Amino acid sequence: MRPSDVPLDAVQEYAVKERVCIRPLLRRVIDRETGEAALVALPCQSTRESRCPSCAARARTLRMHQCIAGWHLEDEPDIPVRPKEPPRESEAVDDAATTRQGRTTRRRNDAADLPRRPQEDRTIGQVFHAGDGKTYRPSMFITLTLPGYGRIAPGTGTPQNWSDYDYRRAALDALHFPRLLDRWFQNLRRCAGFKVQYFGAVEGQRRLAPHFHVAVRGAIPRAVITQVTRATYHQVWWPQMSSPVYGDVLPVWDGLDYLDPHTGDPLQTWADALTELAEDEDAQPAHVMRFGRQLDVQGLLAGTPDADRSVRYLTKYLTKAVGETYVDQSRDSSYEAHIDRLHDEVRWLPCSPDCANWLRFGVQPRKAGPGLVPGRCLSKAHDREHLGVGGRRVLVSRGWSGKTLADHRADRAAVVREALEAAGIEVESARRMAAEVETPDGTGRFVWAAVVSSGGTSATVLMETVLERRRWREQYEYVKALAGADPPVDNHSATAATSMRRRAG
Known part of the structure; x- marks a missing residue:
């Protein structure tokens, strides 16, 4: 069955299990240098569980990290x-x-x-x-x-x-x-x-x-x-x-x-x-x-x-x-x-x-x-x-940890990125489609535009995002195992684990 044939509510249920945003904001990004267009799903970043359980859980985890970071300095x-x-x-x-x-x-x-x-x-x-x-x-x-x-x-x-x-x-x-x-x-x-x-x-x-x-x-x-x-x-x-x-x-x-x-x-x-x-x-x-x-x-x-x-x-x-x-x-x-x-x-x-x-x-x-x-x-x-x-x-308070919430979010992302790079796994640049990236003539290279999608398109993009997030998680769990951290949870297929080891090795 193709992703476009899967009902949206079923994809959303699967996305919650994989901790992926179920209400992504769709954007079309056009590369002015190559002419290529890509559909990008941005997390909604809602803090409300009734709207998006995945984003809300991620926001709560970030707040917990912020609380711990400044409590016993x-x-x-x-x-x-x-x-x-x-x-x-x-x-x-x-x-x-x-x-x-x-x-x-x-x-x-x-x-x-x-x-x-x-x-x-x-x-x-x-x-x-x-x-x-x-x-x-x-x-x-x-x-x-x-x-x-x-x-x-x-x-x-x-x-x-x-x-x-x-x-x-x-x-x-x-x-x-x-x-x-x-x-x-x-x-x-x-x-x-x-x-x-x-x-x-x-x-x-x-x-x-x-x-x-x-x-x-x-x-x-x-x-x-x-x-x-x-x-x-x-x-x-x-x-x-x-x-x-x-x-x-x-x-x-x-x-x-x-x-x-x-x-x-x-x-x-x-x-x-x-x-x-x-x-x-x-x-x-x-x-x-x-x-x-x-x-x-x-x-x-x-x-x-x-x-x-x-x-x-x-x-x-x-x-x-x-x-x-x-x-x-x-x-x-x-x-x-x-x-x-x-x-x-x-x-x-x-x-x-x-x-x-x-x-x-x-x-x-x-x-x-x-x-x-x-x-x-x-x-x-x-x-x-x-x-x-x-x-x-x-x-x-401003003097709680010396960092803003955005700083704590960046720190958590940097930990994951550094662990993957240390294991030899290529990490895609976070600025690969950033609005600040310019062409040689000084104009913006990437043009972002909102997308109003039908239910089928949203289900397809959401499934692709889930699969991508699953691949990232597999890579990170494998890196933690190599570093002597807690072993990864083996809840994925043997084929996916084997292919991941080949990419890492």
């Missing part, structure tokens, strides 16, 4: 220095208004004080010397949670009393969770006395509240972490968003401003709303959020089973959307109703100064323009599958 990493750019004029105005003329720099009266320690110019952890002459450089694994919004029925994830559950506060906490985490890291660095580095992931608890797992390099006293967590808070200095001004009849865009549908007057601009808030001495923040009482802190050493297990646990749900982590086999209609009620709050609350939902509250978004409709903000934070968590799932 013994030497200071080379941190690239980024030049500071002056803020744009609009940002400077917003920042000045948001700080409320210096009032927000003072801590709240109901918040505990934070201790200050002299700062050391280091990112690596402290070394501890034992009586037997051994030295230890421990690091930490911490889990942060949000507070409760009502009593949860045991084993269900749903409220015991639906009328008492504070869905609005739960939605606002989810929308602003990244800001609270940023504040926690700032406070932790001030109280720990050194430049704490971290690798963390945002996940969802069954009760639909996000929580945060984070690997922290170096040891910090548990009492300090507890104190920092209890004393950390985030205030949202935005216009009021508790009582919608407009319902079914919405403001109308006239080309310059959004107008009140009843009076025809322009709505208050975002800048004017912040100025009014800053000038009001009795104004209160629109929302104040803190962490919950539940806090888990573990000390770990490099190379121990607990450390390896923590890396897998930290990256466990990175291949799922936040909403997908809530799904389990026992979910029933009451749990679906719980998700719907939280989503209804998340959908209509503002997620940022540019959110279209501000029109409901009588304020024009910061970047007002035509086509804004409340309840239809493009931010993924409003989606049912995210339930307020619209930012990055993985938070990594």
Whole structure:
């Protein structure tokens, strides 16, 4: 049977087993020097298992490698220095208004004080010397949670009393969770006395509240972490968003401003709303959020089973959307109703100064323009599958490993390439069709164009990619066996293994 005769779903199932992208992006590449045209399949690089299991698993493995690379460093990493750019004029105005003329720099009266320690110019952890002459450089694994919004029925994830559950506060906490985490890291660095580095992931608890797992390099006293967590808070200095001004009849865009549908007057601009808030001495923040009482802190050493297990646990749900982590086999209609009620709050609350939902509250978004409709903000934070968590799932400090995610990806590819070249196996150049390659007259040699393919063409290209990836894997497993590494898994035909040995020998 020819590859073109195989059904696409069957080819995709086989591709998943071979860890090949099932949704490749097809590109036609024309070589201007030779006139030849080639069809190239690029991996979709999705991090979502529901879209492409192969790419998602590869992305998770890369994140695990990044986590391990920076967690237990013994030497200071080379941190690239980024030049500071002056803020744009609009940002400077917003920042000045948001700080409320210096009032927000003072801590709240109901918040505990934070201790200050002299700062050391280091990112690596402290070394501890034992009586037997051994030295230890421990690091930490911490889990942060949000507070409760009502009593949860045991084993269900749903409220015991639906009328008492504070869905609005739960939605606002989810929308602003990244800001609270940023504040926690700032406070932790001030109280720990050194430049704490971290690798963390945002996940969802069954009760639909996000929580945060984070690997922290170096040891910090548990009492300090507890104190920092209890004393950390985030205030949202935005216009009021508790009582919608407009319902079914919405403001109308006239080309310059959004107008009140009843009076025809322009709505208050975002800048004017912040100025009014800053000038009001009795104004209160629109929302104040803190962490919950539940806090888990573990000390770990490099190379121990607990450390390896923590890396897998930290990256466990990175291949799922936040909403997908809530799904389990026992979910029933009451749990679906719980998700719907939280989503209804998340959908209509503002997620940022540019959110279209501000029109409901009588304020024009910061970047007002035509086509804004409340309840239809493009931010993924409003989606049912995210339930307020619209930012990055993985938070990594710049000094974690001294490398970007792209650097780690290149390092992993270089290891494979060097091993193959050392064994005498020819490696095709990664830049053989790169857009940067030029002809002698200085023009681009390769021209790339997108391809809209039929199902049959996609199945054919996907099968060819699977066979090519299988050949590469056979070669690499053989090279590892020659180098004394783990022997390759013999799950391929004897003919393929024999031909591979001939190419290598």
